[in-house]
Amino acid sequence: MSYRYLPLDSLAINRANDRHGELENETAAIAWLFNNFELHMRNLAKDIVANAQVFEPPLVFPDGEQFVLFDGNRRMTCLKLLEKPRRAPTTELQDFFSEQRSIWRGDFPSTIECQVETDRDRIDDILFRRHTGSQGGVGQSTWDDRMKSNFVNRTGMGGGFNVADEVERRLGEASMLPHKKIPRSNLNRLLSAEAFRNRVGFTGARGKFEFTHDEPVVIRALRRIADDLANRYVVLGDIWDVDAKRSYLDRLESEGLLPTAANSLASKQEPRQATERPALARPTRVAKPQTRTALIPNTLYPIAWAGRLQRHRAIWEELQFHLNLSDHPNAISVLFRVLVELATENYIEQTKLATIASSDALAKRVLKVAQDLQANGKIDQKYSQLLSKFPQHDQLLSADTLNRYVHSPNFAPSSDHLRAMWDWMSEYVVHCLNA
Known part of the structure; x- marks a missing residue:
């Protein structure tokens, strides 16, 4: 362990902070902090300005010429935006940080005292023992269940x-x-x-x-x-x-x-039920839809959320935790179709599936992805045959149904039908997100 004064510009906001999991870059990480903790971030910025200092050295790990922040991302984000207010994600926040910078007393710091750790195990040990109280945003924000899960994962x-x-x-x-x-x-x-x-x-x-x-x-x-x-x-x-x-x-x-x-x-288990899936440990489809208030059951799905899946994950969490089927069936049906399409595109891009043309409709793309999943042993023939019905216009569970959710003024989605659609498509979506 060592304490060193490092240039503020050399400190990189962690795109894989356990608060949010992997995001695309530093800009996305800064935006996430304000989208989810704007009041806390404002309070923290005011506290830093009022005292003209940060009270605890940030915890960093050297990465080439930069130092990645593992603790202190909120504090250093505030300092970075006080130094360059135009980096704030909205014009309102840009005005706020400009105003705060104008009342800074004394010289603005160009270097920050940091705790530099070259052992990532030690960094995780330190993080494991911190984050116990938010103090209204001035102190360290408590990790919620998702953040703890990100750390564990x-x-x-x-x-x-x-x-x-x-x-x-x-x-x-x-x-x-x-x-x-x-x-x-x-x-x-x-x-x-x-x-x-x-x-x-x-x-x-x-x-x-x-x-x-x-x-x-x-x-x-x-x-x-x-x-x-x-x-x-x-x-x-x-x-x-x-x-x-x-x-x-x-x-x-x-x-x-x-x-x-x-x-x-x-x-290899006998007797085998009609709805059993001979694959990895995961939630299984059921013949009779489960009673639930959200489209996606509150179950731990085995998905490894890469940074490129930032929007996919946001849509997933809205469908699993925030949107009630009885209150928002239209919004859910549209987002469900978007999730299927984005997941399909992720599989195509990650596997470089050459048999798919850019002009192919969603139904054809899903069919080709399903064939590739079966060819690679990800799904069995029975489920592949079930997915082969996706392009058929006369099927209630089909691409045509998803498209009518979005474009038809007369086709109203029902909660039971949406549940059945998810139970049918969930395994496919999970495989595509894990590509």
Whole structure:
């Protein structure tokens, strides 16, 4: 640990702050703070101006010529906007910061005393012990459930069970532990999100380690991961964010080291119910729609939210937490169609699906994506055949129905029908978001 005075311009607002998860860039992170904590941010800016200082050095990590902020993002955002008010996301906020800057007493600071940490494990330990009170926005804002979840998904800390413990125990029982010590924090980070655990062949959805695929195949995959980490073939910087973790697992999949649908334990259970999905641990479709107030059930879906999915996630959360089916069926139906289209485009872009033309309608694009999902073992033939009905105009569950939600003045969506549509399309949407 060291304390150094660093130029304000060298401090980068963290685009992957645990408050919001991964966003596209520093500008998006600043905008998020004001969209969600404008009153707190204004109060904090006034407090900084009144005292002409920040009372606690921000916590930073060196990244090339810059220093990424891991604690103090709100304080440094205020200072950056006081220094350059035109960077504020709205004209009203630009006027506010210009006014505050005009009453600053003394010289405006060009350098800030920072706590510099080069060990990311130590940074996470520090963050884990902070954030206990907001004090009206002047102090550190308390993490809500989503923020805590973002922290757990990124680091694997405080998630109910320790992935590294479970993996080491099973590799030990199989006499497959690497000769060198496994970096446990890196292993926890890599497999902190349920979406990534599912790809390797296990789940922690019920707070404990459970195999979802044939144990020997999963153990082989875990052994390779443990070897890569222990021998430093893969280091923390290689698996720091969602896309980096996904890229590493994609590489293992291309080498044939990850389990496939043929190894799924669910597909081998008897007797098999008509609505069971022989795939990864995830919410399943049901024949009879569940009674719920929102389109998306309040269930933990195994999605690894990359920064490029910022708008996708915002729409998802509106449909899961904020819009009531009985009060907002029209808004929900339109947003549902937007989510299906954006998720489909994400899959096409990330997989570089060459068989799809830019002129293809949504129905045709969904059909081709479904075929690709089946070809790659992500979905089974039964579900692929179900999705093949999507382009058919005479089907109630179809692209035509989604389009009529948006364009028809006479086609009124019902809550029950919307629930059924989601139960039908949810697995497809989750796979597309995880591409």
